[in-house]
Amino acid sequence: MSYLRLISKNYPLLITRTCNQILKRNNGFIVLVPEIGEENYSPIGQHELPEFNNFTIEKCISAVGNQGLAIEKSLKILEDEITSKADITDIFKEVLDPIEEITTGLENTWGLAKTLYLGNSSLMPTKSYLTIHDRACRVRAQKFNSLPVYYSIKRAAKSEAQPYDDQQKRLIQKFLLEGRLNGIEVDGAQKFQLNDHIIKLSENRAKFHNNVEASRRAFQQNCNDPNIIKELPVSLLEMLSVDRNQPATKGPWKLSLQPYIIKSFLEFCPDHNVRWNVWQADVRKCSRQADRQYDNSVFLEEIRFSRRQQAKILGYESYMDMSMETKMAGSVHNVKDVLTRLRESAKPAQDAEIASLQTFAEKIGYHRKLEIQDISYYRRKQLIDLYDFNEDVIQEYFPLNKVFKNMLKLSENLFNIKVIERPAVNKWHEDVKFFEVFDLQDGKEPLGGFYVDLYARDEEKTIAAVNTGWMVKMRSKSELTNTRPLLAIIFNFKQIAEKSVLLNSTDVHNLFSKFGLTLQNIICNSRYNELSGSSNVEWDAVDVVGNVMRNLLNDTEILKSITAHYSNEDPLPEKYITAFLQNQKHLAGFNLCRQLYFSDLDVELNTKKDFWWDIVKELYPKYHSVELDKKDSHPCSFTPIFSGEWGGAYYSNVWSELIAADVYSAFWEARKSQNPDDFAEVGKRFRSTFLTCGGTLQTNEVFRRFRGRDPSPKALLHNLGLSSPELKK
Known part of the structure; x- marks a missing residue:
């Protein structure tokens, strides 16, 4: 599973390019990473390079836990200071600069964890990385969801007392946009409605994703006919090989509906009927035209509805x-x-x-x-x-x-x-x-x-x-x-x-x-x-x-x-x-x-409320010189926009x-x-x-x-x- 897939799976509400969530600050509990090892261990500093020979998973998890606690404590102190002051005279020296100073350490440790997860999974297994990623995302989100921080920045943005340069204006705009898109200005009954739609959105996106993965696994087609595999490159045969201990050219081979396999197979398969069978299985999956137990049509419409409601509550037309x-x-x-x-x-x-x-x-x-x-x-x-x-x-x-x-x-x-x-x-x-x-x-x-x-x-x-x-x-x-x-x-x-x-x-x-x-x-x-x-x-x-x-x-x-x-x-x-x-x-x-x-x-x-199939029928001919198959249901497995970030x-x-x-x-x-x-x-x-x-x-x-x-x-x-x-x- 790739890093991007991990993010999409665990944090489906990614409105901006920042890992933000709407957080309830008064829910009475915080989920903590286990505190293990050296309390002051920092795997990566300002200029020095990491010492990988001194690196352990336990130390990294411990660092993220300790840094997270330090940020939460410092942010709470900063919020109290903002609240107690009659006025903020310098938003950067009093608010934004301190936030950057207290969050840098965690960002660095998180970056190291990402690198090792992709570069050496023996040093950073998936389960350990998910622990770090989850904790770091939650902590990072808090600075954008702090009411005292948000409203102090908003007042500063309106003030003409201090002229800001381009970078300062850009940073102010970022904090305000992050907070607004995460519903920080929404209150009362609408706050509960927004949270409810976001929870349902997350649940339906997960169901959509799981159905697609299950449908891909469910389809298997033997691919051992010499007339079919004769043009397939060795790299594709390796992916299709049932026994990875055997040479790729020996077989047997089995086809699945993973996108990278389908793309390559259609490019090299010489048999029209086999191409059609694989293609139709791919574009009809997760729909009523295929196995109904994985039908995503309802989840697709539920996701669209929750997004419309989310946008409406936040003040947008769509x-x-x-x-x-x-x-x-x-x-x-x-x-x-x-x-x-x-x-x-x-x-x-x-x-x-x-x-x-x-x-x-x-x-x-x-x-x-x-x-x-x-x-x-x-x-x-x-x-x-x-x-x-x-x-x-x-x-x-x-x-x-x-x-x-x-x-x-x-x-x-x-x-x-x-x-x-x-x-x-x-x-x-x-x-x-x-x-x-x-x-x-x-x-x-x-x-x-x-x-x-x-x-x-x-x-x-x-x-x-x-x-x-x-x-x-x-x-x-x-x-x-x-x-x-x-x-x-x-x-x-x-x-x-x-x-x-x-x-x-x-x-x-x-x-x-x-x-x-x-x-x-x-x-x-x-x-x-x-x-x-x-x-x-x-x-x-x-x-x-x-x-x-x-x-x-x-x-x-x-x-x-x-x-x-x-x-x-x-x-x-x-x-x-x-x-x-x-x-x-x-x-x-x-x-x-x-x-x-x-x-x-x-x-x-x-943008529209029309049923998804009606939208497909209208758009497809505008962009294609070939006809739309009447059972083509590709939106039902369009994961980038329904379960991914896009x-x-x-x-x-x-x-x-x-x-x-x-x-x-x-x-x-x-x-x-x-x-x-x-x-x-x-x-x-x-x-x-x-x-x-x-x-x-x-x-x-x-x-x-x-x-x-x-x-x-x-x-x-x-x-x-x-x-x-x-x-x-």
Whole structure:
């Protein structure tokens, strides 16, 4: 189970990016973590690095317990002081600064626990991490749910006695928004109603999630026909293998409905009937069209109802409108407008793509009308036919060590930094490396540091089904507590036989993305922990920096600079450069429309009261060139928005890609000028805005400082090959 899954399962009410809950402060009891071990043990301080050889689970749990108690005690004292004062003359010195000082220790210990949970589960097993996570979330929530703290900040925000700078205003706004969205201003009967809806929402989300998991486990189909498995890659056969002690190519194999398996199986299964059977089982699960014991239709509508009531009590027209409080988009109208504008280009492109794919399928012997479950299989075949795309061959030019080394070099040149490895530090495994980042203009002290743990260790690392990796904050920057940022990048890359660890195209993009987020958290010039790096960045913009780093791989010069064949250092051939780049654009209209459809579905489900099936019937044809199956019930297992974090926020993926594409277009324009200084200047400007500002400014303002205007969808469409605009216009 991944870290994000753990959060979603245990804390389903995540309105903002902070782990907050509505707490009853007068319920008469507090759940405590066992107090074990050294009372003053602190596993991670301000600048020093953790001593992993002195680390124990008991000490970490003890530290969280002691730090939690200290925070609760200090917060109670602070509340009493606020209440006893006639007036707060300096909200920062008297309230906000003390809160940051008393909470830093717990944040650091929690960050260490997250890192070890993902990097070495023998040091931090799941059960122990859940204990720490639960305690830390509860303690963290209290500072945002304190009535004396909230109303003192609210009075200060209205006062004109003290002028606040941008960071101070941003921190004030964060505390007020967190409190308001958690219902701190609601009282009387409405308070009880709100709590009741939140409890029911949590219960129904858990039931929804459990039904999906049970339905996935219930479906099992033998997959031993040689005609079915003949095109399946070894990596997929490993996932399907019944006996993991046998070679993956020996079998037997059994299919399940886990998303990562379904996606890969439909891409490689050559049999139409088998593809249809697996697809229909997947989209009909948890509905009345399948096994009714796992029917989620009622829970889906109950979740929507509770969200509507929650939003209404908090003063919003809909749950989607409430969600906009923490988004860069700002309003439901803006989201719908962008989805529509993108669809106007993507849908005609999709129509042409599906027609072309139909012709190709017929050419290689498939004489039926393409259905949705056929698309990925023939897309893969067409990509090979058009561009000779062979992932196994291409990844031989992306050895992990070389890609990582050249990624650091690229970042140093673009952002005027120096990344230096420190080998003689204590680590949780011998494979782990530690680096410090220095500013070349003032390189006396490091800006911060990061651990890198890239290799799979099945016996001790948390394994995610899809190896997208993690960027974990172990410690955030805070000038107030003189704290430098400390982070960890964790992946599970596997070695292939006698070869070096080789990265496929998705791996390379994910590595660049996580490193971009790491730099944002290290370079950020924030005075406050709560605004540092990606903290307090709007949900729909939090992945912008990572996506910009991904987009840099669209630059052929950069792509060439990071690659070489693992065995002989040969450069990446031109035909494979083309294949690498076209892989991102092939069937771009279809892929984008799928993203837009699910984004709009989330918007409509959290805006309207219509029955979910009626909403699906209306939306589906707008975004698809293939027909909707009458028994397709995919919303009944749409876990990201009904049991995960992304209800009212699913469009965020498209939005962050749009913003990142527009940011990258500045690099693209600079490259066209053929003046190296222009490209370097864009990198400098990117550092001074997106990497430096982090959560200290609204992303709209950060973008304007970088681009000199508001964002446009043109660059995203250009990146995907759906239009060819002159981007400067």
